[in-house]
Structure formats: structure tokens, C-alpha cells
């Protein structure tokens with residue numbers, strides 16, 4: 518072969534090799550950037566409610582025994598607890614005795630009670646009692662049911678709000694009362710959190726004819742084993758509406774508001790559906806997807822004031838927003854239902870450097886990269902989510918396992934903002950270590966076991982605003 522031809526051949530070969538290398542590099546870069554749609558598939562089986570005679574729904578023994586015991590924070594700072602329960606036969610006693618030891622419940626608080634009718638259902642006597650002036654990080658024992666059957670429980674108050682106060686949250690949404698729901702709750706209990714951030718849709722009683730409110734009762738008995746011992750922070754979902762004009766039930770949220778009070782007044786709110794609490798180093802804002810949030814509405818006004826005047830990242834560095842309907846959702850189920858609220862509030866949460874926006878509603882799991890979509894101004898055409906280190910991570914965790922089943926129809930291709938998604942049931946934990954770092958993990962229900970399928974270190978947007986979160990461990 519002539520030397521010239523050989524050189525030409527070598528040049529062609531080198532050019533081809535360089536092109537191939539460039540293509541491989543590009544593919545690798547894309548692969549590192551692309552989101553993951555998990556290949557795991559839960560066993561195809563029906564998601565069915567546990568029967569009314571299931572052991573988890575058992576009525577506690579004894580005449581008029583208190584049942585459905587649950588607690589939530591009673592104020593903004595964690596020095597009050599709101600204790601609720603139901604007595605089935607008669608009003609009985611609304612007193613709660615409490616103290617530092619099981620045999621030293623030497624303090625008492627007097628509660629109030631309520632009842633409601635829902636079509637052909639009449640509730641039991643629903644008691645609510647504030648325990649005030651509690652010390653932080655302190656275990657209290659409490660009991661109620663005096664005069665008939667006494668039941669006793671305990672809780673530990675959260676740490677005093679402070680920049681490095683650790684706390685471990687459970688994140689649960691759309692739980693319902695199926696066998697899968699029971700697995701989810703058991704897995705959370707095994708993981709051992711301090712409080713639950715609940716993303717809405719509790720009992721799914723409205724799945725039944727006439728919204729059979731007995732299923733509100735069974736749900737509350739089912740979750741008592743956790744929520745009687747640690748506060749759950751409630752977000753209202755669409756299954757709390759119980760709006761049924763066809764049977765004359767036109768007052769939205771009737772069962773929910775009678776049963777699940779929130780400390781909204783302490784947060785300067787005027788409705789129980791949007792409010793905030795401080796737990797350790799976290800400032801948690803609860804928003805309401807099913808209440809008005811347009812400009813000048815009470816929720817809009819409250820949130821504006823909350824972000825401007827009541828969030829102090831030096832005192833509580835972690836800013837976490839709870840809402841039922843997700844703003845970022847790449848599942849065909851409930852697709853874009855959260856869009857109007859995103860348009861209304863996304864700029865605010867980006868400006869506020871919120872760390873996380875947690876949602877439920879969609880019965881699968883999804884976590885986003887840090888993205889925002891706030892550039893659009895009707896003429897510039899910029900309506901695509903872009904990577905934005907100022908923005909929160911969005912998590913959809915409506916995968917508690919309720920009777921409606923799994924949302925297994927993701928949009929394809931996976932959008933660039935979506936980091937990980939999977940059509941399974943489960944729950945997550947958010948383990949806040951200090952002002953800068955929290956470990957977030959999603960625990961899939963896998964054939965009766967819990968498996969960490971998605972985990973990531975989250976860095977705080979106030980203290981590490983430019984740090985690119987990474988280290989996923991799926």
C-alpha cells in the first residue's frame with residue numbers, strides 16, 4: 518500500500534474512533550443525567566380493604582372504652598399536644614390525666630366533645646383535649662376513659678425548635694385500610710420515626726355506598742397503634758371532602774374536621790386545612806389543595822404572610838411544604854391536577870428556598886431533581902422545568918396502599934425533571950441530622966418486606982444553597 522493511501526486510511530480510522538468516543542461520552546453523560554423508572558413490579562394482586570372483623574379494627578374491650586386515640590401537635594412549638602378519641606356508648610368523661618410516669622399521671626386537662634350525623638350514620642362521642650405547657654423532648658404518659666374503661670398511652674414531645682435539633686419524620690400518604698396499608702404502617706413502625714407528615718387521603722370511607730362512615734372509625738382504630746404514641750401532621754386530601762349532594766351532604770370535610778383537628782389558630786390561619794408547625798429544626802407548612810388559593814383568598818394571604826414574616830431559617834433551617842395534589846407528577850393518574858396551585862405558589866417556594874415539597878394523591882412514588890418552572894411570562898415561551906439549585910425537591914408519596922390500587926401508568930418518556938419513579942406501595946423517612954444534612958429514603962413494600970429503593974442525602978437550601986444534592990443509592 519502506498520504511504521499516502523495508508524495515511525488517509527489512518528486518518529479515516531482516527532476520525533471514526535474519535536467520533537465513536539464522542540458518542541459514547543455523550544451517552545454516558547445522558548445516562549448520568551437521566552431519571553430512573555424502576556423496573557421493580559409488585560405482584561399483581563387486588564388491593565382490598567381488610568374486613569370489618571380484622572384484628573387491626575378490633576374495638577378495645579370494656580364498656581365505653583376510648584377508641585381511635587390519636588394525637589397531633591397542639592401549638593406551633595411542640596409544647597402542647599391535642600389528644601382525640603371516641604367513646605361509642607355514651608359521652609363519659611372528657612378528662613385526660615397525664616404525667617411523667619405511668620403511676621404518676623398527676624396533671625389533668627378538660628376537653629370538649631362533638632358528634633356529627635352523615636346521612637344515616639351518627640358518630641360516637643368525639644373528644645378533643647389540649648395538653649398544654651409541656652416540656653420539650655419529654656416522655657408523657659396519658660390516660661382517658663375515667664368512670665368506665667380507662668386506657669393509657671404515652672408520647673414524647675418533640676425537641677425544642679432549634680437549628681441543629683434532629684428529628685426523623687415518617688412520610689405517608691393515601692394510606693387507606695387495605696392489607697397493603699397495614700404493611701406500609703408496619704414498615705414505618707419498624708423504621709421508628711418521631712412524627713408522621715401525612716400527605717392526605719386517610720380512610721377512603723367514601724369508597725363505600727353512602728360514604729359509610731363506619732370506615733372512618735375502622736381507619737382510626739387501625740392507625741391508633743402509631744398515632745396514639747406520636748403526632749401525625751394532617752394534610753387534607755380529596756377523600757376528606759365527603760361532599761355528596763346526592764344524599765344531602767353538602768358541607769365539605771364534615772367527618773374530617775370533626776375527627777382530626779389541627780393547630781391552625783396557633784399558626785395564624787383561619788381554617789384547619791392550611792397551617793404550620795415547628796418540629797425540631799423543621800418548619801412545616803401544610804397547604805390545602807381543595808380550598809381556595811387564588812390571589813387574595815385567605816390561604817393565599819396566609820401563605821404570603823407566613824413566608825415573609827414567620828419562617829426563620831436561622832431558628833428552623835428546614836422548610837418543608839405538604840400538599841395533597843402534586844405540582845410535579847409524571848403519572849397519567851391525576852395528571853396536571855396540581856398545576857394551577859403550582860402556577861400560583863411555585864415562585865414563592867423557590868424564593869423562600871424551600872427544601873422539600875411533599876405530596877400524595879398519585880398512588881405511586883416519584884422524586885424530582887431540584888427544578889423550577891417559573892420563567893414563563895406569556896411571551897417568552899419558557900414553560901419547561903429547568904434544573905435550579907434554589908428550588909425544592911418534589912416528592913410524590915401517595916403510595917400508602919389504599920383500595921384504589923396502584924397508579925402504574927407513567928408518562929413516557931420520563932421527563933428530565935424526574936429523578937426516580939416507581940409504581941409500588943411504600944412510605945418514606947426523612948431523617949434530619951442537623952442544619953445542613955438530612956437523609957431521605959423511600960421504603961418499598963416488597964412482598965411483605967421493606968426495601969430501601971430510593972435514598973438520597975438532602976442538603977439544606979438555607980445553609981448549603983449551592984450544593985448539588987447527589988449520592989442516590991438505588
Ligand SMILES: [Fe+2]
Nearest residue numbers: 718754755878
Ligand atoms: Fe387523593
